[in-house]
Amino acid sequence: MMKTFLWVLVCALCVSKVSAEELKIAVGxxxxPYIIQSENRGIxxxxxxxxxxxxxxxxKARYVPLARTLAEFRSGRMDGIMSTGLDDLPGCYTNSHITYRNYAITLKSNNLKIKSIDGLKGKxxxxxxxxxxxxxxxxxxxxxxxxxxREIGDQNTQSKMLFTKRADVIIADKYIFQWFSRNFAKNNGTENPVVTYHELFPPSHFRxxxxxxEIxxxxxIALKTIKESGRYNEIVRSYGVTVDGDPLVN
Structure with a gap:
């Protein structure tokens, strides 16, 4: 509650939306749960x-196919790009505001001990x-x-294949997996099996x-403020996923 109260105080100092300068931002x-285009929201x-x-x-979000993002930005039609892992783009880079964390995920009941990529062999x-x-x-x-x-584009299917034991291991970002797992449980009216997260890959920081x-x-400065106020983690948790330090749940 205190962190939420502090965030309210911080927002009270913000420039009003009416007078604020509009920035056209290319969004992928x-x-x-990172970007939910149909609802203009996401972590x-x-x-x-x-x-x-x-x-x-x-x-002002502008949804742009990845192939067009750089052309739109370089032409001046966009004031910024929401996130990139590239390090040679024109303009200035912010500090990292989002981190993707891919895990090898297994059913806890299978008691698999996977400590390296070699541990995936035969599975x-x-x-x-x-x-x-x-x-x-x-x-x-x-x-x-x-x-x-196998690789599949529909990550919702990944969760289903793990929970129905058609896969021994799935490779997925933690937030994406937890988002689709929650939907799987809701649709089936039951709790999902407990899983184990095997940390085999380094995190990917995006800016x-x-x-x-000037922007x-x-x-x-603003990013540092929302992190210190607790608002950053509040946003993450609002999508039903866990932040660093929370117990890793399905």
Whole structure:
């Protein structure tokens, strides 16, 4: 309650939305719970929006296919890009405002001890699309000529395959898995089996890019404020997922 009260005090000092400068921000494809395009919300969406508001700006989201994002930004039609893992774009970079954490996830009842990528050998592994090119050379080697390995674009299906024991391991971001797992339990009217998270991959830190250094400077100050006030973790938890330090649940 105290942290929420502090955030209210912080917001009372914000520049009003009417007078705030509007920024057109390129936002990528819908990836629940980070970005939920149909509802104009999501963990990352809300964090960016509220941080910019605290910095004195209004975010105008423009949903742009990834292939067009850079062209739109370079042309000046966009004032910023919501997030990127690239480090050679024009403009200025903010401090990291969102982190993706991919895990190897198994049913606890299977009692699997997986401490390295080699530990995935001989197991039915379902990963997200393009994971073989995203999770490093060791993982890529594991996937080559591996009849037990599959990639699927629908991460909702990943959860179903794990819970129905059609996969031994799924590779997924923690927040994405927890989001779809919650929906799976709701739709089936039952509790999901308990899972184990095996930390095999380093976290991926993403930053925003803006056209003006002044925006980055103000954004970084505001981001620090919402983290220290507790508002950052409040946003994350509002989507039914766990932050660092919370017990890892389904």
């Amino acid at each position: 494809s819908s990836i629940p 990352e969406y809300d964090i960016l929006k509220e941080t910019l508001e605290l910095a004195g700006y209004r975010m 039915r592994v379902i990963a997200f699309q393009n994971a073989s090119n995203y999770l490093g050379p060791n993982f890529k080697d594991l996937t080559k000529d591996n009849g037990l390995y 925003s890019v803006f056209a003006k250094q 980055c400077d103000k954004f970084n």
